[in-house]
Amino acid sequence: MFKNFLPNKILSINNKLINNLISLMIVILFIGFIYAIFISPPDYIQGDAVRIMYVHVPSSFISLGCFAIIGIASILNLIFKIKFMPLIAKSLAPIGAVFTLISIATGSLWGKPTWGVWWVWDARLTSMAILFCFYIAYMLTWKLITKYEKAKKVSTIIAILGLFNLPVIKYSVDWWNTLHQPSSITLTSAPTIHYTMLFPLLIMLFGLAIYSLVIFLMQYKSELIKFKISNKKK
Amino acid sequence: MLTKKARLRIFYLTLLSFFVATIIFLVLKSLEENVVYFFSPTEIYYKSNISLNKKIRVGGLVKEGSVKKKEKGINFVITDLKNEIIVSFTGIVPNLFSEGKGVIAEGKLRDKKYFITNKILAKHDENYMPPEVSKALAGTK
Numbered sequence: 001m002f003k004n005f006l007p008n009k010i011l012s013i014n015n016k017l018i019n020n021l022i023s024l025m026i027v028i029l030f031i032g033f034i035y036a037i038f039i040s041p042p043d044y045i046q047g048d049a050v051r052i053m054y055v056h057v058p059s060s061f062i063s064l065g066c067f068a069i070i071g072i073a074s075i076l077n078l079i080f081k082i083k084f085m086p087l088i089a090k091s092l093a094p095i096g097a098v099f100t101l102i103s104i105a106t107g108s109l110w111g112k113p114t115w116g117v118w119w120v121w122d123a124r125l126t127s128m129a130i131l132f133c134f135y136i137a138y139m140l141t142w143k144l145i146t147k148y149e150k151a152k153k154v155s156t157i158i159a160i161l162g163l164f165n166l167p168v169i170k171y172s173v174d175w176w177n178t179l180h181q182p183s184s185i186t187l188t189s190a191p192t193i194h195y196t197m198l199f200p201l202l203i204m205l206f207g208l209a210i211y212s213l214v215i216f217l218m219q220y221k222s223e224l225i226k227f228k229i230s231n232k233k234k
Numbered sequence: 235m236l237t238k239k240a241r242l243r244i245f246y247l248t249l250l251s252f253f254v255a256t257i258i259f260l261v262l263k264s265l266e267e268n269v270v271y272f273f274s275p276t277e278i279y280y281k282s283n284i285s286l287n288k289k290i291r292v293g294g295l296v297k298e299g300s301v302k303k304k305e306k307g308i309n310f311v312i313t314d315l316k317n318e319i320i321v322s323f324t325g326i327v328p329n330l331f332s333e334g335k336g337v338i339a340e341g342k343l344r345d346k347k348y349f350i351t352n353k354i355l356a357k358h359d360e361n362y363m364p365p366e367v368s369k370a371l372a373g374t375k
Contacts, residue, residue, distance in 0.1 A: 041364030045330055079243045115355045116328040122271035164258055177270045179338060184360040194363040
């Protein structure tokens with residue numbers, strides 16, 4: 001599994017795999033949308049506003065997941081000096097940033113009819129905003145610092161610092177009183193979400209995860225090519 | 235497998251992480267008053283240094299049968315099933331406000347048992363289900 005992400009393997013992956021993934025993604029997202037919008041029932045309190053969740057929750061998962069991988073890749077690079085790790089992290093950043101933004105935007109759209117406000121400074125929402133700032137800071141270091149080695153160092157520091165924010169986001173709803181509700185899906189107990197709503201949620205999560213993988217593979221491939229070219233010039 | 239340098243880096247990184255985590259923990263702990271979005275009636279009951287002039291938020295469940303209409307608003311009781319606070323609200327009630335459900339009120343305390351507000355937010359819990367299931371659940375109670 002790990003070996004598949006080595007540079008030579010990635011470069012030899014032909015576009016057929018990416019195309020296959022895209023077709024799979026289209027099918028799954030289509031089923032997911034149909035299920036989420038037409039088949040799944042409205043909620044007993046929120047009514048149809050619950051359908052926003054089918055985009056909101058997967059986006060949040062992916063935005064957290066991407067940053068976790070960015071952080072871990074940065075640590076692995078720092079300790080073992082694995083050359084392609086920063087490239088993996090760099091390729092993931094825009095995906096995570098976009099999904100953080102989607103999560104915040106859909107959350108606001110849901111918050112207005114449900115809570116009565118677009119935005120509040122409670123612990124969950126604030127820590128999510130901080131995550132977005134970390135993504136921006138991370139991407140800016142790659143953009144602004146032109147020397148590769150230096151950009152790598154600064155971005156690694158940002159990624160590792162941002163890693164501390166992740167447990168705060170995850171557990172904010174348990175540690176403090178927040179307006180945001182606690183998780184409905186946990187590893188330790190049965191989900192507090194009815195299966196007719198859990199099912200489309202999981203389909204959407206799967207579909208959007210494949211989308212992220214596709215974008216990542218494309219991005220990573222082009223980063224590797226750029227890296228090789230710049231090394232040859234020297 | 236690990237070189238000496240790598241082991242040293244792991245050591246420093248662990249040490250550093252430990253200190254950063256401690257700093258974050260201490261900062262959050264000292265800011266706890268501000269990090270919590272609302273206080274429960276029990277927290278207010280036990281709070282010693284409470285200011286009546288500062289805006290605060292109180293959250294909990296709307297006590298069943300406590301909502302009373304008044305001119306330009308409602309009175310109701312916020313409970314956390316241990317302590318209660320009477321809330322006097324002026325304004326338009328949000329759609330999802332209902333008895334037995336979560337609510338957060340922003341305003342000022344008149345005393346520890348009476349809260350005056352002109353802004354309430356409906357809090358949604360982590361339960362999601364179709365209306366039929368909710369009805370069936372209510373039927374079995």
